Amino acid sequence: MVRRSVRQEILTSAVPTTPAISLTGTLREGLHRVGYIADEDLSTALWLAGELQRPLLVEGDAGVGKTALALALATSQGRELVRLQCHEGIDLAQAAYEWNYGRQLLAIRLGEHSDRTLSENDLFSRDYLLERPLLKAITSAQPCVLLIDEIDRSDEAFEAFLLEILADYQITVPELGTLRALHAPQVILTSNGTRELSDALRRRCLYHWLDYPNLAREIDIVRTTLPEAESRLIEQSVEFVQRLRREDLGKTPGVAETLDWVRALHRLQFKALPDDPEGLMATLGCLLKTREDRFQMEPRQIHRLLAGRREGTAAGTTAGVAGHSGD
């Protein structure tokens, strides 16, 4: 009987008559419609996060599409996106709520000149509470997507504060009591892995490592985002970026960089990648974001990567090793 009730509990949170195949499929198609190409693993993790009502922690290098995932999810489901951008020193007042001291003070001053006496309960009511992203997500009348972006930038004390919200979808305001979510928001946390997150936080979340997309998926992403660009240009550019990622760079270009670069090449009216690396050097700022990487990727290296387009990956790699050892 108990087992029966557990199963019922799971299925009641989803649509009971709809099989999971169509749910993950619909989710994936929905993301595709708004321009986000998710693979099967990612759509399963997203579906499961909704099914089990657990936050999803997405880790990966910068520019692989972690933040874009939350934006796309909210858009595809027609939900509001509530975004909390974490930074060093972020605290409760910036993330959850803050009392509107100015307004409270004004009310006290006005109360002094009127017959009405103000009690403490009057001043510490919802009217004087400023909602910050976390409280906004909890008290939202409609289900929303809560994006807690770059959680690794916040400090450990803030992480500990998040535990209550992530586990029970509630916030305790000492003056008001515990505020519970009307609809559990779909929470997505992103991290670049610059700091090790606590085990307590990780255990409350489902996990997904978002890697750089493979060639076919990246071409698909660029095509969906930039349908106006030449197909040949897209294919050659993405192949070039994929080869560039295999180089030992300080900052590996992500999908966002690929999109920027193809957009730049398209604006410069390229129909395909030129054979001459000099023509590309001016646009490489879209892909290479550090001085060392720019220095390393001199025209000779770019030429080698471009040549790889015709000679195949093996030839490119061999040339790469030879080039490196010769330095």
Add this chain to the structure above:
Amino acid sequence: MANPIGAIAGFAQLLRADGLKVGIAEQQAMVLAALALPLAQIRQVSPAWRAIACQSPRDWKRWPELFDRYWHPHRVRGTIRSSGLARPSRDLRQVVQSLQDQLGTSPSSSARKSLDTAINDATNATGDATDAGADRAFGGASRTDPLHDRSATQWLPQDLSQLETLAERIARRLMRRLTRRWRTHPRGRRLDLRRTLRSSLATGGVPLQPSWRRVRRERPKVFVLVDVSRSMETHAQLFLRIARALVLALDARVFVFHTRLAEVTPLLERDSATVQEKINAVTAGFGGGTRIATSLADFHRVHARAQLGRASRVWIFSDGFDADEPHRLQEELRAIQLRGARIVWFYPGSAVPASTAMNGAHHQIEAFHRLNNLRDLSEIATTFL
């Protein structure tokens, strides 16, 4: 499949044995995910469980191999089946099917137990079976891996994570110095009057949000000097790995030297398989021999001129064989010491360096530590002050 929950508990046991943090809650979630997925989508069980069981990039990368090792052992190359042991068949489809049958439609006597109890029982049963044999040696081979004594050329992920842990332990042991300055802190004890008054402007001069300050402590600035000369060839890789861990844990500055000195901190800040190659490239033009004194002079006169002070620690990783005049090493170490820095010498091999130059410089060096492997580093981490 008589006991699907037992099969999942066995899988969880395998994951735990491989370092994944899979507890009762995770097993419950795995069962729930398997129940919610239709059999037609059996392929989605792996990504769903992966999202539940993995908690770090390391776990994520190892998942396919672990999943196949348990559910599809025939796909894993090089697996050895021990003869004489009856191996239970594990068909994922069957497990999910019987799980859905048992928990969904056919309430048997065991199905009346709660899911929690069933998972608990299965976990305990699996744990008992494996824990009993965990510490035993089979056929003379110990299961305890002599990790500490492993040669420095064999770096496994667990070695690297242990190295990081040791570096962090060293960082914690370094005494933080009290400075004269104060810093703003929400739980400080002293009122920051200036900030309090500034923030009171927003509330009409009423200081509703006081600012607080507390004392500021700073960690010593650590400089690591690694000898990469020919005589140190076999130890340089270990020392550079340790230096990298110190860069990450302590924000140390790292220099390499043999006849000249070069800073390699930026190269060590990011993990790369080609760090050794790059360091070789940096030091490619260096001539033969080791000029420790000349390198130290370059270090304190040029590279660390503005940063050497009372709060500095200089850690030298070298065997002490110096091609400079013997008295010069003492002079240069003395110069560093006069700036207020404390010098510690880490040496490979078994004996404290005893060259003429080193014998003369003993008074300038606060301590000598042997450093051949991670076990030595572990001892240093517990005794180091």
